Amino acid sequence: MRTDSRGPGRTRPPHRADSRRPHRVLPSAAHRPQDWFAHQLLLVLSGQRPVHSLLGHARSTAYDELVRLAPHAPLRPPHGERRTPVLRGVGVCRPRPEVMEAFARITTGDRTRALAFRLEHTPTGRWLCSAIELDTVR
Template sequence: MTTAHTVRPPGRRDSRRPARSTLAAPRRSARDRLPHYWFAHRLLLVLSGRRPVHSLLGHVTGAAYDDLVRLAPRAPLATGAPAHGPVLLQVGASTPSQGALEAFARVRTGDRTRALAFRLERTPARRWRCSAVELDVDCRA
């Protein structure tokens, strides 16, 4: 029989709380919530073959989606070693006009540094959508 003051599940005899899961998602910093950082992370997952292109469906316009469909099957940012995926070295953005961000990311893939550029535009619903994506040719760091 449980009382109103019992906080443990039925059948549990001790008062210890369950351990915090090691699989819990890490807290995101304020920087990681900025649209260009958020989108750079998502692009990295798609272009490294870790996520399918359709995971970006609601966040990309038609022309940019077509570019991603063409790029993604080659997984141009994959490192070859599944345990060591690509790493975002730097993400930046400029504001060419109100409601638009032109962003870039430098990505480390193995011993190479790659450049990624994309444009985000704010919709009337105040959501950011990617309207263009470009990936450099291979450049040595």
Template sequence: MTTPPTPPTPPASRVSPAAAAPRNRPGRPAPARKGPPGRRDSRRPETRRPYPAPARSAASAAAPPAAPAAAAPSPSASALRAAAARERERQPPYWFANRLVLVLSGQRPVHTLLGHTRAAAYEQLSGLASHAPLRPRGADRRSPAVLDARGRRPRDGVIEAFARIVTGERQRAIAFRLELCPDRRWRCAAVELDGQSPSRSGGR
């Protein structure tokens, strides 16, 4: 029995490459072309993920707010002593004691106290200042200084003052009386050095 002959295959039609390529429809992305196996398609963009924010622990989230800055430190001991010295120098006994020392040691002329003394006290001060009894003597030439000056008020408008002075290796004492004048200014009404009168103070 004879086999029927196979019908001949029709010749393939010639199709241009442009016609054979798939057409992209509007609204649909073009299919990605796959490269050979084992190689990454370099044309595919990489998606970079942002770094995640650090997670806060439960302890830090529940921590109280930071404490405010500490207050300014208290003044030092030297600052307190300086403030006390300024306050002391403004007191009438100490102010007058310093001016009397400057005059009686020859560092300032007596007329610098003309507006701060009464007539009788000015005469006493002039007699004392003529001998400069508080001028340093001997090898120790340090300027005299007021160690202490205090006063008491026997009545309003009057201060009985006393001051201790160091000059060289000696300590001297000045007593003076202050009176509040009608112009509301304190003036020296009497002065004595070591309890001596001006006429006898020159020999000390």
């Protein structure tokens, strides 16, 4: 444990002038709504989370699509495989400042799947998912 020049028992680094702990800096991806939504959609569509976990984060049409897709857990790994689906990448297009059209690449077993979703920024400052499309055959 390091001590500073102000006396014994001090544990802050010598270059810090105050005793407060530094704030934890989150990676930039944690601040990107498209990454958060892609991860949450992955959890719901793989059966790891219930649909209602996105209840306040999706408009009615997107939520209805989740309700339709989720019971089939289309992103669950193939039968017999223990690996969980992995989010391989998220891309985004911004047709307008308040709209994001995003896509995610998800690996389930040895197959790569595509997930597309639309996010809309509300006047209250929140992002809501307004559309979801998965590469599944209906």
